[in-house]
Amino acid sequence: MVIDQESPFKELDLKNRRGGGELEDDSRCPRWLRPLLTTRFFIQCNLHADSHKSDCNMYCLDCTNGALCSLCLAHHRGHRTTQIRRSSYHDVIRVSEIQKVLDITGVQTYIINSARVVFLNERPQPRPGKGVTNTCEVCERSLLDSFRFCSLGCKIAGTANGHTKKKSMKQKAMAAAAPSDSEESYASSRGSEKSNVSQGFTPSTPPPASSRSAKRRKGIPHRAPFGSLRLEF
Numbered sequence: 001m002v003i004d005q006e007s008p009f010k011e012l013d014l015k016n017r018r019g020g021g022e023l024e025d026d027s028r029c030p031r032w033l034r035p036l037l038t039t040r041f042f043i044q045c046n047l048h049a050d051s052h053k054s055d056c057n058m059y060c061l062d063c064t065n066g067a068l069c070s071l072c073l074a075h076h077r078g079h080r081t082t083q084i085r086r087s088s089y090h091d092v093i094r095v096s097e098i099q100k101v102l103d104i105t106g107v108q109t110y111i112i113n114s115a116r117v118v119f120l121n122e123r124p125q126p127r128p129g130k131g132v133t134n135t136c137e138v139c140e141r142s143l144l145d146s147f148r149f150c151s152l153g154c155k156i157a158g159t160a161n162g163h164t165k166k167k168s169m170k171q172k173a174m175a176a177a178a179p180s181d182s183e184e185s186y187a188s189s190r191g192s193e194k195s196n197v198s199q200g201f202t203p204s205t206p207p208p209a210s211s212r213s214a215k216r217r218k219g220i221p222h223r224a225p226f227g228s229l230r231l232e233f
Contacts, residue, residue, distance in 0.1 A: 029102075029156055030061075030101070030102065031064070032061045032062075032064045033102065033152070033156065034156070035064045036059055036061075036064070036120070037120050037121055037152060037153050037156075039059060039066055039067050040067065041056055041057050041059075041067045041084045041086075041091055042055055042056065042057055042067075042084075042086060043055075043056050043067065044056070045068070045069035045071070045072065047069075047071075047072065048069055048071045048072070051069075051071055053069060053070045053071060054069050054071075055069060056068055056069050056072075057069070057083055057084050057085070058070060058072065058073060058081055058082070058083055058084070059081065059082055059083075059084060060076045060079050060080070060081050061079070061080040061081070061082065061101065062076075062079040062080055063076060063079060067084075068081070080101065082097045082098065083097070084120070085112075085115075085117065087110070087112045087117070087119075090119055090120075090121070090123060091119070091120045091121065092110075092112065092117040092118065092119050092120065093117060093118060093120060093152075094115055094116065094117050095109055095116040095117060095118060096115075096116070098118065098152075102152075104118055104152065104155070106147060106148040106149055106155060107147065107148075107149045107150070107151065107152060107154075107155050108143050108144060108147035108149070108150055118151065118152060119150060119151040119152070120151060120152055120153060121151050121152070121153040121154075122136070122138060122139040122141070122150060122151050122153050122154045123139070123141055123150060123151065124139040124140065124141060125139075125140065125141050125142065128140060128141075128142050129142055133145060134147070136148070136149055136150040136151075136154050136158075137149060137154070137158045138150075138154035138157045138158045139154055
């Protein structure tokens with residue numbers, strides 16, 4: 001999987017698309033998007049269970065009646081249908097298909113099997129990696145600097161009015177809790193003063209004794225008192 005660093009997004013006038021002009025006022029998304037994100041794909045079709053093409057990986061944007069298999073498309077001729085794919089057990093959709101009906105500006109894209117795709121739902125990380133400067137505004141997944149969201153679901157949640165207010169309040173609380181520069185400099189100066197005072201009361205270590213002075217000087221040799229006497233018999 002390769003991260004696509006070039007943003008292919010473009011602004012779309014959804015009112016000029018068939019069925020795309022009816023938007024929800026609270027989330028500014030088409031009415032088929034939420035059902036698409038909550039649909040379970042890659043299950044066996046109940047109507048065509050005996051066929052080897054019974055995996056449900058298709059979706060009709062006009063009917064929004066759940067996942068479809070390739071054989072079910074015969075009943076949706078003339079409808080807007082799209083194919084869902086998988087990457088690491090997560091549902092993805094090709095950018096070339098979704099950008100025809102939806103504005104995906106701000107959602108990070110990936111290149112999987114030579115195709116540029118976006119993820120449908122969030123993939124939260126337990127902890128951002130080291131050196132990460134940009135994360136998803138909803139699930140805090142690591143992103144490139146030019147993107148705001150990791151998936152279509154995160155964009156819906158992140159562009160909602162309630163989430164925007166919560167984010168601004170969180171940023172204000174973090175700014176208020178962060179110490180100012182003057183406080184940090186004052187704390188550092190006080191810490192250095194305390195360290196100097198503690199060093200002043202600490203007794204100094206005596207210098208090591210010289211190795212030469214530690215050696216004992218040899219005295220003048222003396223002969224034994226009876227060493228020069230002769231014994232005669």
